[in-house]
Amino acid sequence: xxxxxxxxxxxxxxxxxxxxxxxxxxxxxxxxxxxxxxxxxxxxxxxxxxxxxxxxxxxxxxxxxxxxxxxxxxxxxxxxxxxxxxxxxxxxxxxxxxxxxxxxxxxxxxxxxxxxxxxxxxxxxxxxxxxxxxxxxxxxxxxxxxxxxxxxxxxxxxxxxxxxxxxxxxxxxxxxxxxxxxxxxxxxxxxxxxxxxxxxxxxxxxxxxxxxxxxxxxxxxxxxxxxxxxxxxxxxxxxxxxxxxxxxxxxxxxxxxxxxxxxxxxxxxxxxxxxxxxxxxxxxxxxxxxxxxxxxxxxxxxxxxxxxxxxxxxxxxxxxxxxxxxxxxxxxxxxxxxxxxxxxxxxxxxxxxxxxxxxxxxxxxxxxxxxxxxxxxxxxxxxxxxxxxxxxxxxxxxxxxxxxxxxxx
Amino acid sequence: xxxxxxxxxxxxxxxxxxxxxxxxxxxxxxxxxxxxxxxxxxxxxxxxxxxxxxxxxxxxxxxxxxxxxxxxxxxxxxxxxxxxxxxxxxxxxxxxxxxxxxxxxxxxxxxxxxxxxxxxxxxxxxxxxxxxxxxxxxxxxxxxxxxxxxxxxxxxxxxxxxxxxxxxxxxxxxxxxxxxxxxxxxxxxxxxxxxxxxxxxxxxxxxxxxxxxxxxxxxxxxxxxxxxxxxxxxxxxxxxxxxxxxxxxxxxxxxx
Numbered sequence: 001x002x003x004x005x006x007x008x009x010x011x012x013x014x015x016x017x018x019x020x021x022x023x024x025x026x027x028x029x030x031x032x033x034x035x036x037x038x039x040x041x042x043x044x045x046x047x048x049x050x051x052x053x054x055x056x057x058x059x060x061x062x063x064x065x066x067x068x069x070x071x072x073x074x075x076x077x078x079x080x081x082x083x084x085x086x087x088x089x090x091x092x093x094x095x096x097x098x099x100x101x102x103x104x105x106x107x108x109x110x111x112x113x114x115x116x117x118x119x120x121x122x123x124x125x126x127x128x129x130x131x132x133x134x135x136x137x138x139x140x141x142x143x144x145x146x147x148x149x150x151x152x153x154x155x156x157x158x159x160x161x162x163x164x165x166x167x168x169x170x171x172x173x174x175x176x177x178x179x180x181x182x183x184x185x186x187x188x189x190x191x192x193x194x195x196x197x198x199x200x201x202x203x204x205x206x207x208x209x210x211x212x213x214x215x216x217x218x219x220x221x222x223x224x225x226x227x228x229x230x231x232x233x234x235x236x237x238x239x240x241x242x243x244x245x246x247x248x249x250x251x252x253x254x255x256x257x258x259x260x261x262x263x264x265x266x267x268x269x270x271x272x273x274x275x276x277x278x279x280x281x282x283x284x285x286x287x288x289x290x291x292x293x294x295x296x297x298x299x300x301x302x303x304x305x306x307x308x309x310x311x312x313x314x315x316x317x318x319x320x321x322x323x324x325x326x327x328x329x330x331x332x333x334x335x336x337x338x339x340x341x342x343x344x345x346x347x348x349x350x351x352x353x354x355x356x357x358x359x360x361x362x363x364x365x366x367x368x369x370x371x372x373x374x375x376x377x378x379x380x381x382x383x384x385x386x387x388x389x390x391x392x393x394x395x396x397x398x399x400x401x402x403x404x405x406x407x408x409x
Numbered sequence: 410x411x412x413x414x415x416x417x418x419x420x421x422x423x424x425x426x427x428x429x430x431x432x433x434x435x436x437x438x439x440x441x442x443x444x445x446x447x448x449x450x451x452x453x454x455x456x457x458x459x460x461x462x463x464x465x466x467x468x469x470x471x472x473x474x475x476x477x478x479x480x481x482x483x484x485x486x487x488x489x490x491x492x493x494x495x496x497x498x499x500x501x502x503x504x505x506x507x508x509x510x511x512x513x514x515x516x517x518x519x520x521x522x523x524x525x526x527x528x529x530x531x532x533x534x535x536x537x538x539x540x541x542x543x544x545x546x547x548x549x550x551x552x553x554x555x556x557x558x559x560x561x562x563x564x565x566x567x568x569x570x571x572x573x574x575x576x577x578x579x580x581x582x583x584x585x586x587x588x589x590x591x592x593x594x595x596x597x598x599x600x601x602x603x604x605x606x607x608x609x610x611x612x613x614x615x616x617x618x619x620x621x622x623x624x625x626x627x628x629x630x631x632x633x634x635x636x637x638x639x640x641x642x643x644x645x646x647x648x649x650x651x652x653x654x655x656x657x658x659x660x661x662x663x664x665x
Contacts, residue, residue: 007517015505227501231562234465234495235518236487403468 001244004237008245009252016215016253025214026257030207034264048136057081057106057141060088060096064111070119073155074111077148083141100132106141107131122160190370192286197369201362202339203265204258204300208307209335211257216250216311217324224406225320239400243312243393250308255300288368295368295378302385303361307335309392316399316406342366357384411441411464411570411601416473418459418625433459435625436473441603441618443569446596448616449605450645452653456625457605458497461574464603465495477570491519494563497574504548508539508558511547512565519566526565533561536591553584560588570601577611589615609646619645623652 016022059078063071078085088096088108099105110128112118118125127149131142158168177183184191223229232242288296310331318324335358342362345353353359354377361381367373399405418434434456441447451457462468464475466486474481480488502511509530516526534540537557542550547558556576564571576592577585593615596602606612612619619636621629629636629652633645640648 004518007514011506011514014510015503019505223503226503227499228503230467230497230500231502231515231559232518233467234490234493234500234563235515236490236520236566237518238487407468 001238001241004241005245005248008232008237008242009248012219012246012249013252016249022215026211026253027260030257030261031264031267034261035268038268052136052140054082055137055140057083057137058086059083059107059109059141059145060086060092060099060105062088062090062093062096062108062110064115065113067111067114067116070116071111073152077152078109078145080148081141081144097130100130100135100138103132103135103138106135106138107145109145119156187371190372193370196286197366198343200262200265200369201365202343204262204365205303205307205335205339205358205362207258207261208254208304209311209332211261212250212254212304212307212311213325213328213332214257215253216308217315217318217321217328219246219250220312220315221318221321221324222315224318229406233406240397243316243396243400247305247308247312247393247396250312251301251304254308255304258304289371292368292371292373295373296365299361299364299368299378299381302382302389303358305389306357306361306385306392309389309396310335313392313396313399316396338362354380355384357388361385410443410476410478411447411603412476413437413439413460413464414474414476416460416463416475417471418456418463418468419471433625434463434470437620437622437625437627438473439620439627439630441570441601443599443601444596445617446592446602446604446615448612448619449603449622450607450609450612450619450649451605451622452607454624455622457622458499458574459625460622461495461497461572461603461605464572465493466490467495491566492569494566494568494571496559496563496572496576498578499574500559502547502555502559502562504546507544507546508550508561509543511558511562512543515562516565521566529565529567530561533564536594537561538587553580556580556584556588560591564595568600571595571603573602573604575606576604577606577608585611609649613645621649621652628652 016026061075061078075085083106086096086105093108093110096105096108100108108128108130110130112125112127115125115127129142129145129149132138157171161168161170186194220229223232233239311328314328314331315324318327338356338358339362341353342349342359345363345366349363353363360377361384364373364377364381367377416434416437417432420431420433422429422431437456437460439447449457449460459468463470463482466482466489470482474483475489477489477492480492482489506514512530512533513526516529521529530543534543537560539554539557539561542554547555550558556579560573560576563573571592573592577588580588589611592602592604596617604612604616613633616633618632619629620627621636629639629648631639636645636648637643640651642648642651
């Protein structure tokens with residue numbers, strides 16, 4: 001039986017890997033597309049950031065009544081940022097607010113009347129800074145003004161303390177981790193592994209499923225549509241051998257396609273992770289030990305078998321590839337939700353997750369990336385993938401033996 | 410020896426909670442001996458393809474059975490498949506591969522050794538005059554070339570019984586003649602051949618005996634002379650149209 005499956009597998013693989021279009025779609029496109037896509041996204045993001053940073057914003061300032069003598073340090077602080085300062089009168093405040101709403105100006109700073117008295121009495125007063133959170137330039141100017149105002153605030157407090165012959169240290173009761181030392185006791189490589197573990201298992205399941213779909217829908221539904229399946233069925237080969245051979249070909253194609261996508265993702269991660277605030281260089285320095293690579297392979301193969309079996313059963317039931325595409329989409333969404341569910345699970349995931357196929361495999365992959373997967377959780381995940389694959393293959397075989405489904409009589 | 414015994418095939422279609430029953434084949438029985446070509450004649454929808462599919466084990470009969478020697482389609486599917494070469498017009502070959510590769514593939518599926526496959530390839534490629542296109546993708550071949558390829562593939566394992574559904578359908582005159590000549594030669598080599606067709610002159614030319622299938626029932630069975638005598642007709646075509654077109658010459662003859 002297995003020898004027949006291997007004959008079918010070889011033919012299916014030949015079909016997939018010698019077809020230039022299929023090869024480009026499965027291997028070349030994700031390998032090139034992902035780095036190009038992420039680098040373009042990162043470049044566009046960086047170019048926008050630089051545009052915002054270099055933009056000369058217009059800040060309107062209402063100085064308040066009776067503050068002429070104390071405005072100096074405030075105006076000086078505001079002028080340190082790249083801005084054009086417009087002093088406005090009380091009558092012009094509303095017009096300035098409207099200009100900010102209309103994105104014509106970036107900020108309006110309204111000083112309270114007679115705040116010099118508060119300065120002398122050392123009491124707190126409030127400065128109003130109006131901005132538009134939907135305008136990038138206004139938002140950036142607001143964030144810069146908040147920084148310079150906080151700095152001015154600190155300078156004034158420091159002056160007051162020194163005037164009273166007190167030490168600045170009075171403001172700091174204690175510090176945290178100021179002494180240069182390695183405080184993070186996580187295993188070496190596991191910190192960056194943690195970041196990878198949030199994203200990569202999700203991408204892996206998506207890539208496995210998408211690549212299974214690319215090949216799997218055609219392998220039975222396409223053959224039914226083209227009338228090529230019956231030719232195989234009248235030969236001396238069992239239907240189980242056909243199902244196993246086709247399932248293996250879908251699985252191999254899915255793994256190759258997913259590997260290509262993940263390599264593309266890793267190449268693109270330099271840009272991609274940068275967008276999430278993590279260091280691309282740190283990601284590229286991440287490596288896995290031989291044991292963890294072995295654990296990864298042990299988990300990923302049954303998972304790929306399960307995904308291939310899911311696609312194959314839909315492909316067998318569908319009349320043609322178009323119908324198959326419609327039928328597979330709800331399954332794809334469920335798998336996508338399962339992948340998302342594993343992104344933020346905490347250190348001890350709920351029990352239902354550990355006993356749900358696909359989810360438990362993804363959780364084990366997360367553990368492997370953080371370098372802490374136990375053999376018991378690996379075994380559980382693999383067993384559940386295998387059990388569900390066997391059930392799906394059995395059901396697919398039942399469909400292969402059904403004239404109604406296979407020939408749609 | 411092929412023997413079809415009281416074959417019935419009923420399809421059930423469920424539409425809007427109503428189950429519709431269609432009797433595609435009703436009590437069909439016939440035999441075909443080694444060296445004989447049996448022609449199953451009938452219009453589209455008469456049940457020819459369903460009958461041939463039952464013989465080939467692609468579908469199971471609702472009742473009745475089909476025997477090849479001591480094996481039957483209900484219990485010995487694999488043994489039956491090893492003894493038949495089956496080709497229908499709705500079976501297509503994967504256009505991505507070459508005839509040469511497909512011969513290797515189906516030879517391997519039929520448990521043949523590489524040497525045996527090579528011997529069969531040499532014989533069939535030569536007999537069917539395929540040598541010019543065996544390394545071209547099937548997608549790039551003409552209808553006649555594709556049909557020759559399909560025939561060669563169905564015969565790779567040197568089956569005892571050959572079942573061809575409309576083997577000359579859509580072929581040009583030259584290819585059609587080379588296919589019919591090949592079938593005659595194959596029958597002379599002691600093979601049992603069943604073909605279905607609605608092209609009367611092809612049937613008359615190559616078949617030793619005929620069965621006329623109309624609406625799932627075998628209305629006539631016998632040699633050309635037997636059928637013409639029974640229907641007091643001088644043309645198989647008239648007899649055939651008599652069954653499928655009311656009021657034609659053949660219909661009058663049946664009334665008599």
